[in-house]
Amino acid sequence: MAIVRNRLKSMIARAAHSLDGYQDLEAELTIELDIPKNSGHGDYATNFAFALAKRLKKNPRQIASELIANLADPDGLLEKVEIAGPGFVNFFINSSAWHEIIREVLNDPQNYGRLEAQGDFPVQVEFVSANPTGPLHIGHGRGAAIGDVLANLLEARGANVQREYYINDAGNQMDTLGRSLYYRYRQELGAGIEFPDNHYRGGYMRELAREFIGQRGETFRDTSLEEALPVFTEYASRRIFEGIKEDLDVFGVRFDNWFSERQLHERDLVRKTIDYLRERGFIYENEGALWFKSTAFGDEKDRVVVRANGVSTYFAADLAYHRDKFERGLKTVIDIWGADHHGYVDRILAGIQAMGKNRESVRVVLVQLVNLLRGGQPVAMSTRGGEFVTLREVVDEVGKDATRFIFLTRRTDSPLDFDLEVAKARSNDNPVYYVQYAHARLCRIFEVARERGFSFDWRSASAQSLHLLQVREELQLMKLLGEYPEVLGECARSLEPHYIPYYLHQLVSLFHGYYHDNRILGDDDRLTEARLCLALAVKEVIANALALLGVSAPEKM
């Protein structure tokens, strides 16, 4: 990619090669190019001389000056190079170099910043995976947004991504769910019975009971719990799961695969996985239970996989599940979990290592919890407790775009206060509208240009007029457009999407200021052409980034 930053980086690398002793260090040192806050320090700066100085036992300034002396710049990329402070090297780029970024963007706008698909490199992102015992809440929504965007991002960076939802449709919680519906059903039919503790008492269970009566009538009025339970369990889990799918759909989240925990048991994979681990020497018996020796891989204690009563644990199923993922040929598995599961990370990593996989083949992203507020007051959140705000209600009230954008503007491991009144009432000042407004504004410019009969084709226009872009904000915009691939790369490396919203804000802010001070459609046709090229590139990158975030890019608003 002919991006200024990369060209500069390889220039420095070549220069470094002729330094004494660099050959031994090349593998362990990477050249970092920083964009200085102070423009007096150049377009790019590097602290590379410091890193070398430590290893070569020489003065950083000395190394910096040798580095500069070795720089070869046949294309005239650099206008000026300086040594500053104790050994920074500051690079000033020739303004003509920025123009090629526009062509780079416009040549293939949808794919700008993306990488070619890397052939056979299947990666799975598993996310949400909420139990089908109640509607999705706001915390699931955060995980959904992050998982969805990480999947988009990895795909954009060349991975072959599969999105999967793991359905915990087994275990005694399913019985609890069925009983909850059964009791609500009886109550709705007038039976004066108590609703037991530790069951799902949310309003949705009452609705489900009424719906069930509408479908099946009073058939089960006098049926015993034991006899009726399978019907009620099946009905409740199916209907709740359908609701979850619908809520995700409304939130713009799609999955390639829905993986049922129950099928693990039906295919006998849980038992087979335990046998497999036993053959490898990681299973032992103690006090009537079967244990997995997770301490062999750094977990703080061993974990039970089959209880003394003969029933396997949730963890055992999860081991089987992860084994199955690799059986399916996945190279890397990314699990997105709520931060309240962090105690679980070590044991699952121990599990996959016991299966002969390396630790890096599973990456766990912990998403911190969401504190839902309304006007500064906490809103209670508990599935069994009953009253809580669902994801669907939040999306209906705040809007999909704003909800996603708020989730995606924080680091995943940072707790998030989500205030409904703030997200909604100040909607005009919401950062997502700031970005969308810029996009709509840009669309309008092209509409006006058409109305005025101004014909514009970026390919011919760019060749003859881009050199006219010399205003400071224009140079800054082009430079920032050039950073976009870097931003995507950082997101994909760190599995942190929040750099994208921050980048968008920066880009859009620069554009709004530029727009305010300069006319894009002016008297000089050549200059107008040039500015339209720039405007088009900005618009395309905004749309490109919003698409990755799953946020719409409206033409009008």
Place this chain on the structure above:
RNA sequence: GCGCCCGUAGCUCAGGUGGAUAGAGCGUCGGACUUCGAAUCCGCAGGCCGCAGGUUCGAAUCCUGCCGGGCGUACCA
């Protein structure tokens, strides 16, 4: 008790492997529309980066110890 995460402007949050004068939004206050969209722009104010040590040319960032908050510490899922 032990383990993990977090303490940055009044509020909500950014600050890749240590880098130059710590940033943004909101909020406060004051300015800018006969022009391509004012859902915008410009400016002012706001900080012992939880506290105390340490490592070094250099620390919000790394190490140690405190203080304060969240979560986890099941033969639950």
